[in-house]
Amino acid sequence: MNWNKHKIYIIAEIGGNFTTYEQAARLIDEAAACGVDAVKLQTYRAETLSSTKAMFDMENTGVMSQFELFDEYSVGEELHRQVFAYAKEKGLDIFSSPSHKSDVDMLERLGCDAYKIGSDDAVNLPLLRYIAALGKPIVYATGMCTLEEVRESVDAMLAQGNSQITILHAITAYPTHPEDVNLRAMQTLAAAFPQLAVGYSDHTLGINACICAAAMGARMLEKHFTYDKHADGPDHMHSADPQEMKAIVDAVREFELMRGSGIKMPAKAEAGTRINNRKSIVLCSDVKAGEPISAQAVDIKRPGYGIGPKYLEQVIGRRAARDLQKEDILTWEDLA
Numbered sequence: 001m002n003w004n005k006h007k008i009y010i011i012a013e014i015g016g017n018f019t020t021y022e023q024a025a026r027l028i029d030e031a032a033a034c035g036v037d038a039v040k041l042q043t044y045r046a047e048t049l050s051s052t053k054a055m056f057d058m059e060n061t062g063v064m065s066q067f068e069l070f071d072e073y074s075v076g077e078e079l080h081r082q083v084f085a086y087a088k089e090k091g092l093d094i095f096s097s098p099s100h101k102s103d104v105d106m107l108e109r110l111g112c113d114a115y116k117i118g119s120d121d122a123v124n125l126p127l128l129r130y131i132a133a134l135g136k137p138i139v140y141a142t143g144m145c146t147l148e149e150v151r152e153s154v155d156a157m158l159a160q161g162n163s164q165i166t167i168l169h170a171i172t173a174y175p176t177h178p179e180d181v182n183l184r185a186m187q188t189l190a191a192a193f194p195q196l197a198v199g200y201s202d203h204t205l206g207i208n209a210c211i212c213a214a215a216m217g218a219r220m221l222e223k224h225f226t227y228d229k230h231a232d233g234p235d236h237m238h239s240a241d242p243q244e245m246k247a248i249v250d251a252v253r254e255f256e257l258m259r260g261s262g263i264k265m266p267a268k269a270e271a272g273t274r275i276n277n278r279k280s281i282v283l284c285s286d287v288k289a290g291e292p293i294s295a296q297a298v299d300i301k302r303p304g305y306g307i308g309p310k311y312l313e314q315v316i317g318r319r320a321a322r323d324l325q326k327e328d329i330l331t332w333e334d335l336a
Contacts, residue, residue: 008214008252009166009199010035011139012225012245015042015096016073016235024083028090030227034245035253038093040116040222041083043107046071048100060174060234073233077106084110095139097121101130108134119143119172119201125156132160139220140165141201143172147192154193166220167193169213170201175238181209183216190217203238207248214252223248278304280329281315287324292317293335306330 012031018024031039046067054066061069075083080096087094097116098104104115104127114137121127122145131138138157142150150167157165169186181204190198199220200213210221224239240248266274282301287293295316300309306329307315319336328334 006256008218008256009037009220010249010252011038011040011220011222012036012240013040013042013201013222013235014225015040017224017226017231017233017239019073019075021079021082021086024079025086026227027225028083028087028092030242031225031245032090032092034242035249036092036225036245038095039087039225041075041080041094041096042099042118043075043080043096043103044070044099045074045103048102058174060237069234077109080106081110084112098127098131101127104131104134113137114139117141119145119170123149123153125153128153128156129160132157132162135162135164137164138162138166139168139222141168141170141222142189143170143201147188150189151192154196163195166197166199168199168201168220168222171203174203174234175205176203176209178204178209183209183213186213186218187216205238207240207244207251210248211251211255214255221248221252275305276303278302279309280304280306281309281312282306283324283326283328283330285326287320289320289322290336292319293330298330303329307332 012034014024014027014031018027028039049070050066052065052067055063056066056069057063084094093113095112095114095116096107097118098107099118099121115131116139117128117131119141122140122142140153154165154167167189169183169189171180171182173180183200186198186200197219199218200210201222202209203224210223213221223245224235225245226236226239226241229236229239229241279300279302281298283297284299285297287297293315298315300312315330315335321334321336324334
């Protein structure tokens with residue numbers, strides 16, 4: 001993964017939004033054009049993910065069989081292989097969220113460089129240990145979790161000798177509405193795990209949550225991505241389209257520039273204004289050489305390259321070293 005600690009890592013989640021190579025390639029092309037760092041897939045088979053009795057009852061799916069939906073949108077190993085190759089050809093990182101140990105084994109055959117733990121497996125300790133033991137970077141989503149559950153899962157991964165963990169605050173509601181986002185929980189996670197990077201996985205409609213998360217300290221952002229919000233499939237409706245994803249990337253990169261070093265000091269752009277727009281002690285009447293400078297003879301005005309206002313009391317009563325004229329900007333050389 002092209003991880004840069006000074007740059008927010010942006011992931012376009014395309015899993016669930018394609019079933020053919022052509023659809024995946026189009027998503028990857030669009031994601032690359034938006035400037036994201038990575039695309040992510042979802043790796044599962046219906047028979048190892050869901051029983052036939054599990055049901056969905058969410059805003060994006062309505063009431064329906066989980067098994068039937070997963071069976072329709074799962075993709076096989078050969079398509080995974082083609083999609084991995086194409087994403088790397090386009091210069092993007094690519095990884096996936098497996099749902100079973102057999103999915104991990106398949107991704108290992110493809111040379112997967114990192115793993116996402118979906119919120120549905122956030123407390124699946126056997127799977128977490130299996131993935132952590134591989135020693136590869138882990139992106140760990142925490143939807144539906146308490147802080148205590150997150151701590152238990154993170155400890156299980158750390159116990160495998162793997163500390164390459166990024167924790168994502170997430171809300172498992174599709175779509176997530178603003179009142180449920182709770183971005184301050186991301187900061188709670190950052191405080192609880194100061195040794196680990198923390199970010200945000202977004203399921204809201206629109207771009208504001210991602211931008212706010214970046215401003216609140218997210219080191220990683222994940223957003224579902226589509227070329228058509230009205231395409232068939234459960235995830236398209238809460239996915240960013242290319243225009244939205246480009247807006248997220250542009251806003252985050254501009255924020256990174258604005259964030260700066262945190263050192264309070266004049267900016268390079270203030271070099272001129274620091275002189276021209278600050279104020280100095282300025283004469284408001286003529287003063288002959290040897291005469292004392294009276295309080296009535298001075299005022300405080302722009303520009304700022306003369307004696308500063310804080311020295312006013314030291315200037316009053318000093319004698320002029322030479323003839324001075326009204327509007328002269330006093331310097332120490334002007335005083336005897």
